[in-house]
Amino acid sequence: xxxxxxxxxxxxxxxxxxxxxxxxAIATASVPAAQPQVKLQQLSTDTFSNSSSQHATEVGPDSxxxxxTIVTAFQVGRNFAxxxxxxxxxxxxxxxxxxxxxYLPGITQYYQGGQYQAATDPSVVFDAMHKVWIIASLGVxxxxxxxxxxxxxxxxxxxxxxVVDNTSLFADKPWIxxxxxxxxxxxxxxxCYVSWDDAGQADQMKxxxxxxxxDHWSTPYTLPTGFGLGxxxxxxxxxxxxxxxxxSGMQYFYSTDGGKTWRKVGKISSVxxxxxxxxxRVTGALPSVAVDGGNxxxxxxxxxxxxxxxxxxxxxxxxxxxxxxxxxxxRIPIDATNSTVDHFIPGIAVDPSTSGKSAHLALxxxxxxxxxxxxxxxxxxxxxxxSQDGGQTWSSAQKLTSGMKVTWLPGTLLGYMVGDYISTxxxxxxxxxxxxxxxxxxxxxxxxxxxxxxxxxxEANAPxxxxxxxxxxxxxxxxxxxxxxxxxxxxxxxxxxxxx
Numbered sequence: 001x002x003x004x005x006x007x008x009x010x011x012x013x014x015x016x017x018x019x020x021x022x023x024x025a026i027a028t029a030s031v032p033a034a035q036p037q038v039k040l041q042q043l044s045t046d047t048f049s050n051s052s053s054q055h056a057t058e059v060g061p062d063s064x065x066x067x068x069t070i071v072t073a074f075q076v077g078r079n080f081a082x083x084x085x086x087x088x089x090x091x092x093x094x095x096x097x098x099x100x101x102x103y104l105p106g107i108t109q110y111y112q113g114g115q116y117q118a119a120t121d122p123s124v125v126f127d128a129m130h131k132v133w134i135i136a137s138l139g140v141x142x143x144x145x146x147x148x149x150x151x152x153x154x155x156x157x158x159x160x161x162x163v164v165d166n167t168s169l170f171a172d173k174p175w176i177x178x179x180x181x182x183x184x185x186x187x188x189x190x191x192c193y194v195s196w197d198d199a200g201q202a203d204q205m206k207x208x209x210x211x212x213x214x215d216h217w218s219t220p221y222t223l224p225t226g227f228g229l230g231x232x233x234x235x236x237x238x239x240x241x242x243x244x245x246x247x248s249g250m251q252y253f254y255s256t257d258g259g260k261t262w263r264k265v266g267k268i269s270s271v272x273x274x275x276x277x278x279x280x281r282v283t284g285a286l287p288s289v290a291v292d293g294g295n296x297x298x299x300x301x302x303x304x305x306x307x308x309x310x311x312x313x314x315x316x317x318x319x320x321x322x323x324x325x326x327x328x329x330x331r332i333p334i335d336a337t338n339s340t341v342d343h344f345i346p347g348i349a350v351d352p353s354t355s356g357k358s359a360h361l362a363l364x365x366x367x368x369x370x371x372x373x374x375x376x377x378x379x380x381x382x383x384x385x386x387s388q389d390g391g392q393t394w395s396s397a398q399k400l401t402s403g404m405k406v407t408w409l410p411g412t413l414l415g416y417m418v419g420d421y422i423s424t425x426x427x428x429x430x431x432x433x434x435x436x437x438x439x440x441x442x443x444x445x446x447x448x449x450x451x452x453x454x455x456x457x458x459e460a461n462a463p464x465x466x467x468x469x470x471x472x473x474x475x476x477x478x479x480x481x482x483x484x485x486x487x488x489x490x491x492x493x494x495x496x497x498x499x500x
Contacts, residue, residue, distance in 0.1 A: 038400055040437065041453040043090035044101040046076045050110050052117075053077035053085045054410040057447045060419035063434045064133075065427045066126040066180075068095045071155040072434045073122035073135045074449050076103065077110075078410040078417060083118030083140040086111045088449070091155040095428045096455050104150045106160030107139055113160075116140055121173055121420075123232075128180040129190030130213030136164070136176035136194050145171040147196055149214045164208050164217045169200020173420075177233035179241065179258075181295070188239035188258045195231035195243050203227045205245060209259030218259065226253055226265045230286035234323075237295040242323030244268060244287045244299045254323050268326045272472075274304040274313045275480040276344050277371065278378035278406045281415035288348045288421070294355030296321050298391065300363065302344040305472035306331045310479040312342035312371035315363060317391060332363060333467040334385055334397050342371035343383070349424035349431060359390040360458065364400070364424045364433030380404035380418065382435050386458045393464035400452065401437050408438040410445055418447075430455025 046056035054077070061074035070092050077085030086108050090101040105112035107119045116139035123136050133155045139146040147168070148161040165171060178192040192210045194217070197203045205226035208217045228247025236242050242254040243262075250268040255261060276282045285301040292298070297320045304310035315332045335341050343365050351360035364384050373379070381402035386395045409416040423434045432455050438447035 038398070038456070039453040040401060040450040041099070043072060043099050043434070043449045043451055044074070044076070044088050045448055046085075048077045048085040048110060050077065050085055053079050055444050057410045057445045058088060058449045059084070059410070059417050059436050059447070060121070060421050061423050061434045061436065061449050062123045062421055063423040063425040063432065064124040064126055065425040065432075066128065068428060069093045069155055070096060070425050070427050070432060071124050071126075071133055071135075072423070072449065072451075073124050073137070074419075074436070075120055075122065078412070079118055080411055081413060083120035083138070085118070087119045087122045087135065087137050087150075089135065089158070090449065093155065096430065096432050096451070100156055104135065104137070104158050104161070107137065107148065107150070114139075116146070117142065123175045125176045125178045125192065126180070127178045127190060127192055127213050128182065132213045134176055134178070134192065134214045136174045137161075138171060138174055144169065147171050147174045147194060147208070149176070149194070151214050162214060162217070164194050165196070165206070165220050167220065168196070168198040168206065170198060171196050172199045173197055173229045173231070175232045177235065177241070179235040179239060181235060181239065188235070188241075191241070191258045193233040193241055193259055195233050195245070197229045197231070203229055205231055205243075205253070207233070207243070207259065207262055221259070221262055223253055223262055223265060226251070230284070232287060232289040234289050234291045234297055235295065236291065236297050236323030237321060240323040242297060242320070244289050246271065246284050246286055246301070250285070250287060250299065250301060250318070252323070252326070264324070266324070268299060268318050269329045271301065272303055272305040272310060272476045273478050273480075274307070274310045274342060274371065276313070276342060277368070277373050278375045279415045280378070280380070280406050281412055281417045281420075282344055283414070283420045286420060288346050290348045290350045292350040292355040292359040292390070293352050296355065296359070297323055298348055298350060298361065300332070300346045300348045302346065303329070304479070305329070305476040306337050306470060308337075308473055310477060312340065313344050315343050315346045315365055319391070330391070331467040331470055332385065332391070333394055333465040334383065337470070340370045340372070342368045345419065345422050347422035347424045347433065349426050351426040351429060353429070357390045357392070358388070360426070361387040361391050362424045362426065362431035362433070362456065364422055364435060366418065366422060366435075375406050375416070378406050380406055382433070382437070384431075384433055384456060386431065386456070388458050392468070393466045395458060395462055395464060398456070400433060401450070404438050405440070408440055408445070409447060427455065430457055432456070
């Protein structure tokens with residue numbers, strides 16, 4: 001990335017001038033200053049050898065932190081057709097210093113007595129009331145998928161899966177969240193929520209709730225007007241559970257009664273996207289969602305509305321204090337809107353010990369330095385930015401890794417795969433991005449899950465950048481036509497829809 005330095009200012013210059021200078025820098029520079037690549041730590045290795053999968057590969061990580069423990073989960077041994085050999089995990093109980101990895105038992109036929117042909121789409125949460133770690137995933141069968149959860153009291157030893165739902169025609173994209181608020185609205189404390197879409201019912205959104213630490217789950221609640229994928233349940237103020245998802249734009253629905261009923265499928269924003277090049281699998285503009293210590297909700301996704309001719313994607317954000325009313329979309333100023341950089345697959349985190357205008361945000365994302373590239377020329381990279389003021393201003397971009405060729409990634413029906421998700425979590429004030437990194441294959445692939453070796457700290461006096469005052473390009477439109485969406489593994493045709 002191109003260097004950009006803010007001119008040194010004498011102490012008597014006003015804060016207003018500082019804000020002007022930061023805005024000027026964003027408008028005129030191609031990319032803020034990139035720091036040197038940080039030291040990364042490999043968290044896990046694909047040791048499976050079944051012939052139905054592409055080894056050694058790991059894709060699509062999620063993570064969650066509570067106290068000094070962080071748990072990650074990801075697909076291991078990606079299949080071309082659907083899912084993976086198993087779901088892997090890697091856990092640190094000492095704030096990210098050391099990690100222990102393994103596989104979830106009892107899901108697939110390749111590890112400890114499972115029945116399913118494959119597993120996919122893991123997400124992680126901690127239920128503070130019941131003191132249990134929960135990984136949600138899909139067990140992939142020949143004709144249908146089942147929504148599952150695996151439970152652990154320490155993040156290291158996992159039991160056989162509990163079935164959340166086996167009644168959907170073709171479940172897809174499950175995600176789990178829990179209400180960990182023990183001081184307010186305690187009657188929802190310990191409620192955990194799993195969302196998914198039923199690809200066999202035109203992507204109809206469904207929800208199930210547990211109040212006993214994941215041992216038992218309610219009969220699925222079907223959203224009559226909710227159609228989409230990628231829903232991520234989180235808990236906003238007053239115990240309101242809200243689920244942003246990609247539907248007709250970025251939408252949401254919510255529950256105020258602990259998941260007994262779900263209401264009002266509403267709109268957060270339209271979605272305008274640049275088609276990521278190089279044959280890389282990018283499953284729409286799936287949201288990434290996080291909550292601060294005051295239960296303010298932050299939703300980010302890739303979007304090209306601020307770029308002339310939708311030439312590349314930025315990462316954009318909308319927020320809500322109650323999970324029902326959402327702010328206007330703002331652009332995260334990773335670089336200028338006239339740059340060539342394409343940003344996609346974001347993962348947002350908020351330090352839970354911070355909130356409001358003092359909330360610390362961390363964003364990890366994939367990007368191409370040059371958007372208009374091919375499978376031979378695309379340079380797949382991972383970047384990171386942070387904010388110490390609730391997203392009003394952001395740090396300069398930090399390059400975590402670069403130089404990946406998409407052809408080094410496992411193939412799928414929907415393209416080369418690094419993952420549908422990327423993840424970031426805060427542990428003891430440090431941000432840990434968790435993401436898949438690939439090297440040039442030898443006799444087999446060479447892709448695994450990595451994280452910064454020592455976490456990432458914000459620099460208190462570093463330059464900051466703002467997108468305040470920026471407006472979307474008038475009548476911004478996606479640079480591609482209607483997309484024919486299948487389920488996220490390309491296995492079952494869905495309705496043909498236009499993602500706006």
